[in-house]
Amino acid sequence: MDQRDPLTIGETARRAGVTVPTLRFYESKGLVHPTRTAGNQRRYPRHTLRRLAFVRAAQRFGLSLEEIRSALDTLPRDRPPTARDWKRLSRTWHDALQERIDALVRLRDTTTGCIGCGCLSTTSCPIYNADDHHGDEGPGARLWPSALRRN
Incomplete structure (x- = not known):
């Protein structure tokens, strides 16, 4: 040291x-x-x-x-x-950071249509959960992350 x-x-x-x-x-x-x-x-x-x-x-x-x-x-x-050490470290995160950037862009582009109007349509909203049937899948958001990946 x-x-x-x-x-x-x-x-x-x-x-x-x-x-x-x-x-x-x-x-x-x-x-x-x-x-x-x-x-x-x-x-x-x-x-x-x-x-x-x-x-x-x-x-x-x-x-x-x-x-x-x-x-x-x-x-x-x-x-x-060294600069080489930092470069090696940053390469390991490149793909993960790009995925997060892409997800944030999708989030930005999809929330204005749903949350912006406040409708939470039961026919077209990707996060609607009638009768709480997704509660058995565990805590946290269930449909929203997958909706972001599909777009």
Whole structure:
């Protein structure tokens, strides 16, 4: 691990724009990996700031912490990632992100016809669920995601 001027937890949180509890939470999820001093204080290598920027950006794009952790696990812990490391990581997400973009476009284009008018037609609405017969399929939306994939 790069030991040049490791950062304290407070300095790391401040520079990353997160709270100290958030940084501890990210550590508990395996997103960042501090070392400990002889007095058991956390110290973060400076390249942790890049990882945290990546986490915040990925969250804004709707990726789960598990997806983010899996991606970050492909990066080295003992040195700052190279451009090649970042490029390899981003390739793994390209298709998943494109699917999300396409789904969001379909959502945008289909909700104006249904929710925009408020009709919730029993003959043409893709989310109508007469007599709650989809309740047996489990929690959450059942028809809406599939309607988005079909369009």
